[in-house]
Structure formats: structure tokens, C-alpha cells
Amino acid sequence: EPEVTQTPSHQVTQMGQEVILRCVPISNHLYFYWYRQILGQKVEFLVSFYNNEISEKSEIFDDQFSVERPDGSNFTLKIRSTKLEDSAMYFCAVLLTAGEYTGELFFGEGSRLTVL
Amino acid sequence: GQQVMQIPQYQHVQEGEDFTTYCNSSTTLSNIQWYKQRPGGHPVFLIQLVKSGEVKKQKRLTFQFGEAKKNSSLHITATQTTDVGTYFCAGQGMMKTSYDKVIFGPGTSLSVIP
Numbered sequence: 001e002p003e004v005t006q007t008p009s010h011q012v013t014q015m016g017q018e019v020i021l022r023c024v025p026i027s028n029h030l031y032f033y034w035y036r037q038i039l040g041q042k043v044e045f046l047v048s049f050y051n052n053e054i055s056e057k058s059e060i061f062d063d064q065f066s067v068e069r070p071d072g073s074n075f076t077l078k079i080r081s082t083k084l085e086d087s088a089m090y091f092c093a094v095l096l097t098a099g100e101y102t103g104e105l106f107f108g109e110g111s112r113l114t115v116l
Numbered sequence: 117g118q119q120v121m122q123i124p125q126y127q128h129v130q131e132g133e134d135f136t137t138y139c140n141s142s143t144t145l146s147n148i149q150w151y152k153q154r155p156g157g158h159p160v161f162l163i164q165l166v167k168s169g170e171v172k173k174q175k176r177l178t179f180q181f182g183e184a185k186k187n188s189s190l191h192i193t194a195t196q197t198t199d200v201g202t203y204f205c206a207g208q209g210m211m212k213t214s215y216d217k218v219i220f221g222p223g224t225s226l227s228v229i230p
Contacts, residue, residue: 031215043151043159043204043220056217091158095215104149104161105206105218 004108006092012114016081021111023075023092031095032075033105034067036060036088043091049075082115089113118143118209122221130229135195137224139188139205146208148181148188149218154201159220162190162203195228202226 005024013019023032034046047057049067066078079086089112093105119142129135139148147166151159163172165181165188172179178191188205202223208216 033217035220042222043153043206045217045219048215048217050215055213055215058217104164105151105159106161107158109158 004092004094004106006090006108006111008111009109010112010114012116013082015084015115019079019082019086019113021077021079021090021092021113023077023108024073025075025092025094029094029096032067032069033093033095034077035091035093035107037091037110038088046077046090079113082113084115087113087115118207118219120205120207120219120221122205122224124224125222126225126227128227128229129195131197132194135192135199135226137190137203137205137226139190139221141186141207143186143209145185146210148185149206150179150188150190151204151206151220152201153204153223157201159204192226195226197228197230200226200228 007022030050032049035043036046037043045058047061047067048055052069064080069075089110091110092108096103096106121140123138127135147164149164150162152162153159163179165179168185169183170181176193180189190203192199202225204220204223206218206220208218
């Protein structure tokens with residue numbers, strides 16, 4: 001089964017600081033996603049990434065957020081100036097199959113971000 | 117925009133009782149997926165339904181996709197303590213591409229009392 005490794009598992013930061021969350025898929029994947037989950041709430045779509053560019057983003061994904069895949073391996077989510085309301089679990093996901101039917105999303109274990 | 121709703125929000129059952137969660141989309145879906153998230157864990161894919169009226173079973177779990185492809189249900193027969201967790205339905209709208217975003221419902225949190 002393919003694995004997605006996320007680092008850090010937990011990050012505590014001061015409001016206004018920049019944060020970079022990393023995702024490393026073990027197997028080759030083309031489609032990447034970031035989701036976030038505020039404690040006890042729903043899993044919210046942030047952004048999808050395909051062919052080294054954003055394919056779709058939600059209204060949550062404002063100018064404070066950016067994604068990139070700088071070295072063809074790591075897939076990163078950057079929050080430029082964190083706010084208290086950015087405190088959440090951030091999940092990286094990859095699409096396992098594509099084609100005629102949509103495939104399943106395989107989630108990493110998540111990075112918990114706490115903004116103080 | 118597309119919204120996915122689920123009821124109930126919470127369900128407490130005695131071990132051995134059945135459990136059902138219902139999912140409803142504001143728009144027609146091209147597919148419905150179900151995920152399970154254990155407390156403190158990450159969402160784990162359970163199944164995908166694509167066809168109108170489709171029914172799939174996984175041991176004690178039965179999944180249905182409505183005829184209009186706007187609703188779905190998950191039924192667990194004879195719950196066990198290992199079934200504890202939050203069950204999310206998730207779906208894609210009528211897709212332009214196979215990698216379109218998957219929108220999650222708010223989830224149903226299941227507690228099983230031994």
C-alpha cells in the first residue's frame with residue numbers, strides 16, 4: 001500500500017509566523033491534495049495540485065497559503081503569516097487511481113498546527 | 117457550491133445494535149465515497165460507489181447510492197467496539213477531470229457501548 005509521510009507531526013507557532021508543512025509520497029503520484037480539519041469538525045478541501053500547478057482551490061486557500069513541489073518529491077503547504085484560526089490538523093492526500101472512475105484518496109497521518 | 121450533509125451528527129449504540137448514517141448532497145454526484153476516521157487518526161477510505169442505485173457490502177457494512185445520485189447511506193449490522201469512529205461520506209460533483217476535489221460531509225460520530 002502506498003504511503004504518505006507528513007512532517008512535522010505537530011508544530012506550535014506564534015501568530016504571524018510562517019509555517020511549512022511537508023508531504024512525501026513514497027510511490028509516484030500525480031495528484032496531490034491538502035485538506036484541513038479543525039478539531040472535531042469536518043474535513044475541508046484546501047487545494048489540489050496536478051502537473052506541478054494548482055488545479056483547484058477553495059475559498060479557504062487565500063493569499064496566505066501556497067503549495068509547491070520543489071524537488072519533484074516533497075509536496076509542501078506554506079502558510080505565510082499564521083492566524084489563530086489556522087490551528088487545525090492538515091492532511092496531505094494523494095489520488096491512488098484515475099481514469100474512468102475516480103480513485104480513492106489516501107491520506108497521510110496529518111500535521112497538527114497550533115497557533116498561539 | 118456543492119454541499120454534502122450527513123445525519124445524525126452523533127450516534128451512541130449498544131454493542132450488537134445496528135447503525136445507519138445518511139448522506140445528502142445539494143447537487144448530483146458523479147460518485148460517493150465513504151471514509152472512516154478513528155479518534156486521533158486520519159480518514160481511511162472504505163468504499164466508492166459510482167452507479168445510480170448501487171449497493172455494495174463489506175462484511176457487516178452495507179453502502180447504498182441513491183437512484184438520483186444525490187444521497188447515500190452506510191449501514192452497519194451488529195456493531196462492535198472496533199466500529200467506533202467518525203464516518204464521512206464524500207463526493208465529487210459532475211467532474212471535468214478525474215482528480216476534481218472531493219467534498220466531505222460533516223461526518224457521523226459513532227460510539228459503541230460494550
